[in-house]
Amino acid sequence: xxxxxxxxQAMVDARVEEFRDQxxxxxxxxxxxxxxxPLRLMNGLYLQLHAYMLRVAVPYGTLSARQMxxxxxxxxxxxxxYGHFTTRQNxxxxxxxxxxxxxxxxxxxxxxxxxxxxxxxxxxxxSADQYAGVAADEAADPRPWAELLRQWSSFHPEFTYxxxxxKICVIASPEDRAAMRLHDIxxxxxxxxxxVGARVFVGGGMGRTPMVAPEVNxxxxxxxxxxxxxxxxRVYNRYGRRDNKYKARIKILVHELGxxxxxxxxxxxxxxxKTLGLNPPREELARIAEHFADPAYETGLSDDLDRSDPDxxxxxxxxxxxxxxxxxxxxxxxxxxxxxxxxxASAEQIELMADLAERYSLDELRVTHAQxxxxxYVKKAELYALWQALEANGLGEPxxxxxxDIIACPGLDYCSLANARSIPVxxxxxxxxxxxxxxxxxxxxxxxxxxxxxxxGHHHAGHIGILGVDRKGTENYQLLLGGSGAEDCSLGTITGxxxxxxxxxxxVEKATDLYLAQRTEGERFLDTYRRLGMAPFKEAIYG
Amino acid sequence: MKxxxxxDLATGDVVWWAGDGWSRLLVEAIDTxxxxxxxxKHEEIARHVVAAYVVDGEMTADGPRPAHIKERIRGLGxxxxxxxTLKPEASDLTQWVI
Numbered sequence: 001x002x003x004x005x006x007x008x009q010a011m012v013d014a015r016v017e018e019f020r021d022q023x024x025x026x027x028x029x030x031x032x033x034x035x036x037x038p039l040r041l042m043n044g045l046y047l048q049l050h051a052y053m054l055r056v057a058v059p060y061g062t063l064s065a066r067q068m069x070x071x072x073x074x075x076x077x078x079x080x081x082y083g084h085f086t087t088r089q090n091x092x093x094x095x096x097x098x099x100x101x102x103x104x105x106x107x108x109x110x111x112x113x114x115x116x117x118x119x120x121x122x123x124x125x126x127s128a129d130q131y132a133g134v135a136a137d138e139a140a141d142p143r144p145w146a147e148l149l150r151q152w153s154s155f156h157p158e159f160t161y162x163x164x165x166x167k168i169c170v171i172a173s174p175e176d177r178a179a180m181r182l183h184d185i186x187x188x189x190x191x192x193x194x195x196v197g198a199r200v201f202v203g204g205g206m207g208r209t210p211m212v213a214p215e216v217n218x219x220x221x222x223x224x225x226x227x228x229x230x231x232x233x234r235v236y237n238r239y240g241r242r243d244n245k246y247k248a249r250i251k252i253l254v255h256e257l258g259x260x261x262x263x264x265x266x267x268x269x270x271x272x273x274k275t276l277g278l279n280p281p282r283e284e285l286a287r288i289a290e291h292f293a294d295p296a297y298e299t300g301l302s303d304d305l306d307r308s309d310p311d312x313x314x315x316x317x318x319x320x321x322x323x324x325x326x327x328x329x330x331x332x333x334x335x336x337x338x339x340x341x342x343x344x345a346s347a348e349q350i351e352l353m354a355d356l357a358e359r360y361s362l363d364e365l366r367v368t369h370a371q372x373x374x375x376x377y378v379k380k381a382e383l384y385a386l387w388q389a390l391e392a393n394g395l396g397e398p399x400x401x402x403x404x405d406i407i408a409c410p411g412l413d414y415c416s417l418a419n420a421r422s423i424p425v426x427x428x429x430x431x432x433x434x435x436x437x438x439x440x441x442x443x444x445x446x447x448x449x450x451x452x453x454x455x456x457g458h459h460h461a462g463h464i465g466i467l468g469v470d471r472k473g474t475e476n477y478q479l480l481l482g483g484s485g486a487e488d489c490s491l492g493t494i495t496g497x498x499x500x501x502x503x504x505x506x507x508v509e510k511a512t513d514l515y516l517a518q519r520t521e522g523e524r525f526l527d528t529y530r531r532l533g534m535a536p537f538k539e540a541i542y543g
Numbered sequence: 544m545k546x547x548x549x550x551d552l553a554t555g556d557v558v559w560w561a562g563d564g565w566s567r568l569l570v571e572a573i574d575t576x577x578x579x580x581x582x583x584k585h586e587e588i589a590r591h592v593v594a595a596y597v598v599d600g601e602m603t604a605d606g607p608r609p610a611h612i613k614e615r616i617r618g619l620g621x622x623x624x625x626x627x628t629l630k631p632e633a634s635d636l637t638q639w640v641i
Contacts, residue, residue: 027553029590047594049617051555080627097554341623412613413621421616423623424637473611475641 001064001364002147002291004112011155012109015116019043020102027099042122044115045101049416052096055118056108060128060146060170061089061367065358068365070111072350078104083350084414085335085343087407087458088167089127089367090118094414116154121162123153123233129171129178130366133292134376136324138172139191144289145198145225146170148280151288152226159233163240164248166233167205178369179485181213182206182461184250185232190219197221202232202262203254206455210491211251214259216266224270227279231269235262294325295362295377301327305380312387315398320383323376329383331361331375332368333390334397334405338434339427342408343371352393360386369458369485370407370446372400403438403445403512404430407458411451411468412475418451420468420475421501425449428505433512442512445525446484461485463526464508465492477504481511481537482529495538507541514540544574546600546607547583548614549592557617558592559607565592568629569618570606605639615640 004012019039026036040046044055056071063071071091075083078100079093086092096104108114117124128146129135149168153159159166169180172189180186186201197219204213220228236250239257254262303326307313321330333353336342345353353373357365360382361375368374378386390396399405406429409415411422426449433439448462452469459465465480476498483492499507514537515525529537547560558565559572560582566572575582575597583595599610609615620628622637630636 027590033587033593047550047555049613050557050620051550095555099553412616413623416613418613421622423621427623475612 001062002059002143002288008151009109009112012112012114012116015043015114016102016105016109019105023098023102038120040098040101041119042116043101043105044118045096045098046119047416048094049412049414051094052098052101053414054093054096054101054104054115055086056091056093056113056115057118057125058090058113058367059150060126060132060143061130061369062128062132062143063365063367064111065354065363065365067111067113068354068357069351070107070113072347072354074104074107075350076347082344082346084341084410085345085367085371085373087369087371087409087456088125089130089369090125091367092410094410119165121164121166122160123156123162123166123168126150126153127167127169127178127183127369129173129176130368130374131177131321131330131376132172132366133294134323134325134328134330135173135175136322137174138189140172140189140196141289141292142170142172142187142189143292144285145187145189145222147288147291148226148285149229152230152280159237162233162237163242164245164250166236166250168229174487176485176487176489179458179461179489181489182210182458182485183213185229186213187225187229192219195221198225200228200232202266203251203259205249205251206458206460207249208246208453208455209249209252210455210460211255212489212491213251214254216254216259216263222285223282224274224279227273227276228266228270230278231266231273234269234273235265239265297325297328298379299327301379301381303327303380305383309384311391311398312384315387315391315396316383318398318402319400327380329378329380331378331383331386332400333373333375333395334399335372335395336399336405336430337394337397338399338404338430340394341423342406342426345373349393349395352389353395356386356389370405372405399439401444401446402440403433403442403447403464405446406430407446407448407462409450409452409457411449411457415451415456417454418468419453419470420451420477422449422451422457422466422468425466425468425477425501425504428501429508432505432509438509438512438516441516443524445512447508448483458485459483460491461489462492463524463529464511466504466508469498471498475501477501479504479507479511479541481534482526484526488526493534495534495541497542510540511537544600544602544607545576545579546572546598546609546614547575547579547595548572548598548617549583549586549595552590552593559618560586569609572600572607574602612640
């Protein structure tokens with residue numbers, strides 16, 4: 001894992017003291033809310049439906065056990081005993097006191113963490129594949145690049161006041177586990193003739209105008225990647241719309257210019273950038289990469305597992321992924337217990353996961369955009385002991401990528417922007433389809449729920465998506481089918497008129513019933529939908 | 544009725560104008576008539592609260608009930624965490640909100 005150098009630590013420490021002074025002045029009346037609001041947002045502090053909410057950055061979703069333990073400590077000491085892992089690999093606390101915020105940031109800084117750039121029209125937390133560094137199919141490790149991008153984008157003076165927020169994702173596998181093409185910039189590291197470079201996709205996103213990012217450049221060498229990304233941002237910063245926040249994201253600029261013209265302008269800017277010598281020196285990337293060197297894996301370990309406990313075997317089949325190193329496994333901890341709140345974890349659970357990472361996963365954890373946790377370095381011989389500990393603490397749900405592994409935004413239960421509640425709908429769907437056993441029968445089905453058009457719950461990218469809307473003061477839910485955030489990226493299509501809270505649960509079950517009746521061998525829900533089209537699903541749902 | 548709500552500046556807690564100050568209990572909210580915005584501005588300047596705004600509501604046998612579900616959830620707490628609401632012992636919370 002990356003460890004702060006003196007510059008990183010000094011920057012974060014200075015920001016804590018700066019914010020401490022700003023909070024003091026606000027509470028003393030030396031600043032109005034209008035003056036204070038942008039300052040608190042720059043430190044991840046929102047004012048939400050019930051209280052202040054603090055969003056803490058988890059760079060590319062990677063955490064040490066010590067950092068995870070601190071997240072549990074914050075949940076217990078400053079919040080109401082829990083935290084919410086988000087769809088951008090971060091964590092949010094829902095019940096923060098303004099007067100506590102500087103102390104929380106100081107606690108975070110003590111473990112090399114912060115909440116900087118988790119809000120505002122700047123480059124947000126860099127996201128990445130949660131299997132980075134341990135996936136068997138990756139062209140390179142995305143983490144050094146994600147870290148370099150983090151350093152480059154932190155307090156970047158030119159990009160602190162962009163037209164709108166800006167999200168970058170880095171992956172390096174053909175299998176996209178991070179919804180890369182639904183980011184403002186998506187980078188896929190690839191090898192060409194033995195040389196590592198990146199495919200660059202620009203202008204993806206969800207929200208009220210969802211778009212899949214088109215490829216702007218098929219191969220940018222690693223030496224020039226930072227300046228190419230900078231050129232992409234410069235064109236956006238210059239021409240992105242600032243007059244209308246709903247048209248201010250880079251996807252609108254790329255769409256309105258057309259990808260050819262945008263590409264041309266970026267190439268022009270890139271040619272200029274090359275004359276400036278702004279690419280970081282190779283030594284800096286090498287210095288960062290040293291932090292992500294493979295650990296000293298034990299060799300000669302067996303890949304055999306004792307599968308005599310059927311519950312354990314089921315969990316292995318569903319939640320454990322192949323590791324690049326023989327004898328090791330990647331473990332997914334589901335934060336989606338049936339009937340629970342997607343992405344929530346208690347202080348005790350957070351601390352337990354920290355302990356387990358220390359004991360079984362070389363001190364490291366990852367947060368996934370699907371609101372689950374990954375232990376990336378578990379010896380297969382220790383899987384059973386790990387599973388028993390998880391199972392005993394409500395963390396052993398064997399449902400990764402099933403219909404009950406639902407992404408849901410906080411919705412109207414917590415969010416002041418939401419129009420409808422997301423969590424109760426997720427709970428009802430999971431309970432319905434788990435109680436009648438259909439979840440297992442259905443297999444992979446990614447269901448995603450947003451409580452408003454801002455799409456924090458990624459509803460556009462769900463095989464089944466649900467969007468909560470406000471219809472004359474009451475909650476109403478639209479159903480979408482056919483989305484995907486993976487390498488077969490696509491946007492869902494609305495089926496028709498919306499439903500109330502119980503109606504949407506029925507509609508989801510009708511859609512899955514049709515799938516079960518119509519699927520062919522090996523077809524996922526998404527495959528069947530794509531083969532059959534919308535018509536039979538509409539008939540099943542509304543007929 | 545017109546109900547004035549805000550967040551306590553220092554703690555962020557949801558509060559309701561109770562006539563002689565702010566209450567964390569929606570049941571103590573009063574009808575502010577046409578004075579709500581003025582009171583809210585004054586209280587913001589006095590640094591007692593932040594983000595004050597007025598909502599429509601009605602007086603019921605159970606007390607003031609905001610017209611929109613958003614403020615009903617603000618008044619009660621998240622429907623998915625009844626243990627954190629102002630009435631953790633009540634079993635029909637969701638019905639009240641909806």
